[in-house]
Amino acid sequence: MSSSRASTWNKLGDAAYAKSEKVSADLVALTYGSFVREIIKDFEEPDQVNKELEKLGYNIGIRLIEDFLAKSGISNCSSFEESAEIISRVAFKMFLGIRATVSNWNSEHNSCSIIFDENPLAEYVELPPEYTHSLFYSNLLCGVIRGALEMVQIIVECEFVKDQLRGDDTNEINIRFKEMLQEQVPWNDEE
């Protein structure tokens, strides 16, 4: 990936973040915490909670992509590799105010990691011991990425591999590329 494209994306991310209407980051963090708490109350089993968070994130992702494409200045994500960079440089910045980095590409170039040191969702959070090794508190993000990419015809699987709430040194989401969907919709309805 050329560095000029990377810096263009960085700029787009910064601009999208800078010009957007804002809300208190504390409100987001506290609301997310309260929401996770509600889901834990309903599902109890951490594995189930992780699944539910991913599902809810997916619902968000399929709607969020529209807002992202409309406001970010990104016109298309043509390849998986490019999409991963755009997520970390533009989307993370726009929606979470942080910039992530993409690394850990495998040799087939169909799996990589998005790494971020700060997580605005997990601010003020400490997991009770019984959840430290089972709950992925921010698993919603995995679903958001999966849902958003699906809307641009890219099918992926996402999972957390590192989480600072578990005592890891950073946060890492692994994305595995599955397939590229064929465009189904005709370009022009009138023809």
Next chain:
Amino acid sequence: MELRRFTQPSATKPTHTTVSNSEIAKWNILDRPLTRSREELYLSTFSFLFAEAVQYLQTRVQQVSELEEKLNQLGYRVGQRALELLCFREKLNRREIRLVSILGFIRVQLWKFLFKKSADYLKKVTDREDEYYIEEEEPLVNRYISVPKDFGQLNCAAFMAGIIRGALDSAGFTASVSAHYIHREEKSRLAFTVTIFMIRLDESVMNRERKLAG
């Protein structure tokens, strides 16, 4: 020459080492700085999250009143924590013990902390000693919410009512708080709808208030 007392020779200046985020992450949560705040996020981040929370809760209830109750609970936990966080963040050492002061505090400081503006009005219900309401024309949480007709009078600002209840309760003012739509008409403009947060204080709070008033 006197000035020298206030300037240290550069050799003895403390050297600052930057602490990386990954190091901070390893600290106990209580050791982490509370003021390290990323002040703001994109409004849509909140709106998407809140809309999904409403959807989620809606699948788990039978009636509109239950949904409002759940939203109120969701907000309650936010309100409890927001009050504490705000007091630490702003270094507020004064504790409000009088009813009107705490209500004013919620209308102005807490509202600004969470919603970046004060609430429009705080009013007392005529003829009722224990009822007040906070009025807001456009509650932030309702910005991107449209309620289907078959949901009747559902007001998703029940979440904000919960925040008020949580903050009041944490401050020692037990109350019930609910959100309602009210239609208003004014000469200068077309009829419009506002949300009021009806606050009904517990009897114990009112008894204490009477004592404090002497």
